[in-house]
Amino acid sequence: MEKGASSKSGAVQYQAITGPDEEDKIFKSVSRDFFDMIVIDECHRGSAADDSAWREILEYFDNAVQLGLTATPKETKYVSSSTYFGEPVYTYSLKQGIEDGFLAPYKVVRIDIDKDIEGWTPPPGMTDDLGQAIEQREYNQKDMDRILVLNQRTKLVARRIMKYLNATDPFSKTIVFCEDVDHAERMRVALVNAAGQLALDNPKYIMRITGDSVEGKAELDNFIDPESKFPVIATTSELLATGVDTKTCKLIVLDKTIASMSSFKQIIGRGTRIDEENNKWFFTIMDFKKATELFRDPDFDGEAVVIYEPGDDDDPVPPDPVEDDPEPDDVEEPPGVYKVRVSGVDVNIIAERVEYIGPDGKLIMASYKDFSRKQIQKEFTSLDDFLNRWNSAAKKQALIDELEEHGIVLDNLATEIGKDYGDFDLICHIAWGQPALTRKERANKVKKRNYFTKYGEQARAVLTGLLDKYADEGIATLESAKVLRLDPFKTIGTPVEIINTIFGGKEKFESAIQELEQELFKKEESA
Known part of the structure; x- marks a missing residue:
């Protein structure tokens, strides 16, 4: 018998068998050995806290085998995955999942904005859009959209997102992670303006899906449904970071400062799903806030490790999660927090670079065409060798999948060479300089x-x-x-x-x- 914290497959929910009062704790009405096995998904959350209501249930049924599942083990002053569940008995890395064909490879587009990188200091006596004096200091990337709102910056990010989508597929499911709900709403408006006719023709093309938006949350199921075309773009803060199975998401935009490794892993996880039926084999991460520097942390894709997050020490123990509650950070900014909002400050992109995940699981900064050429030539000794194998393959897709195992995502090449070219011509053109036909x-x-x-x-x-x-x-x-x-x-x-x-x-x-x-x-x- 297998029971867990989720009801998605008919399993028992924690919330259904306990409550704040003793009469609510109906789990005590059954024998302690009623369950043979209890499976706890996302076990780094409520179940890991010593004083959690869920812990009481687990301790009551301590005769059962208890299996904790998590992609992000957590160790803070208040929550410990390992103290209760012990050391992991099995781990599975993102790199291994990509190699095995279960998870999607990715590329990273890193974008630097001048006011983020160089900083911005207001001229003496400058006031914001409400006429308030602006503090005379240098504002940098961490301040953007948390303390300082440069309206031209929001518009610039929105235009860059739409430029990418229009160059690839404007109907690729996209999640834009913002600093807070206010930022998510401003980004939604900016994207609607940048999308132009697409947004005019389809009012639900872009939606804000945050904890306080009744209309947005009502569209969440449609956003994650592969059969539903709209919404295409979702702006959010935290609501889509965890527990949402966005199989067809092809673009994740990070305009959010992310210091937490566990949060970063959860966010990246929104794109790692593969959906063969809808031809989703890889995804792109567009990073405006240097969040993807966390890819270089040895803890990102090594063995499952306990992540100590200093910021959690100052936080009270969060309440046990309720199914329909927004994520803790996905709420409107608290009363009294004043953001400096300034229009008319010129903002520009000063650098862009594209990095691809290689066969060793690390990001490659070299030209993707050069990398692909070398990898293809390693796999095939000559053009004739490739042609023979291509023509003899019962399914050409099998050969393409084989190349992906070596880090070659042909859709990425198509972005550089031209999206009207097929896989065959991309391979022959890149590796052996053959003229390409569309x-x-x-x-x-x-x-x-x-x-x-x-x-x-x-x-x-x-x-x-x-x-x-x-x-x-x-x-x-x-x-x-x-x-x-x-x-x-x-x-x-x-x-x-x-x-x-x-x-x-x-x-x-x-x-x-x-x-x-x-x-x-x-x-x-x-x-």
């Missing part, structure tokens, strides 16, 4: 040949549709049976009807796909 150019060449004449009318319609899908989306879509459930195929028949009736069975259908791929990637066209 996916559309390759598809059109196949359409002009007499290749289709041996098929019946309906089969030709299916193959033509698959070529169009390849031109729009790439090889992964061509090789996915899921594509037959989409337009234009669903007007021809069900996937079963297409495979069995039109093509004469699964084996013949797969053979037709392989032959179509051979036509797409003929050797003479790659030279």
Whole structure:
């Protein structure tokens, strides 16, 4: 028997069997040996505190095997994961998860803003937007959006986010982590303005999802649902940092000062999910606040270690979590906190650099094209070797997955070279200098040949549709049976009807796909 702290799979919730009064503690109405095993997810939270209501339950059922699960063990003056649960019996690093294909690799776009890096000192006698005198001192990156609000900075960040999305996919699920709720709302407004027509056409394209926003929280399920297109961009402070399964999130933006390693791990974890059905294999981190310096900390992706967080010493023991409560920091700034808000101060990006995770799990600062060329040439001895393996592969995606294990994410290359080029042309062009054709150019060449004449009318319609899908989306879509459930195929028949009736069975259908791929990637066209 397995019970835990979550009810997502029908398990018993802590809250359901206890309360502040003795009569609420219904867990005492059953035998101490009622459970054989208790699984505690996120065990670094309430369960780790000595005076937690949850600890009382665990101690009552101390005859059961108790298994604590956490990605971020915690050791503070008030909360200790190891004191109660002991040393970890099994650990699994992010690097290992990426190598095994369970977690998504990532790239980091680090962006420096002049007023953050160089600092900003107001001219003598300058007042803020409310006419209040501004303290004469130098404001730096840690002050931005906590003490000092430069409206032009917010707009600059929003424009840079939209520039990236428009250059890749403007419908990539995106989380923007801000300093607080006030910052999250200002960022939402700035993003709406930067998105322009996209936001005008779709009012829920950008939403603020924070603990105090009833409207935003109501859209949380839609944001994390792979089948729901909107919202696309969520601005938040802490609410989306933990416990939210955002499988299709492809962009995480950090405009938030993050000193806590456990918080950083939780935030990065929002992007590490892989969603094969929706072609989500990697994600991007855009960092405006140097938060990703924590990647260089040896504790980031080593063995699971206890993280001591000094700031927690000054904090009271937090209340036991209630399911619908916002995260502790995800609330409006307390009364009396005055932010200096200034319009009209010119703000500029002074540096950008892109880093990629390499096969050793460390970030690579060198040119990604140069890195990819070396890795591809290590994997394939020559262009002919690559062509032979590509053409003989029953599924091209398997070869692409193999390259990803060596740190080569072809979508990253497409961002640099051009998103209209397919995986085949990116590899041949980067590694061996071959002229590249776009996916559309390759598809059109196949359409002009007499290749289709041996098929019946309906089969030709299916193959033509698959070529169009390849031109729009790439090889992964061509090789996915899921594509037959989409337009234009669903007007021809069900996937079963297409495979069995039109093509004469699964084996013949797969053979037709392989032959179509051979036509797409003929050797003479790659030279």
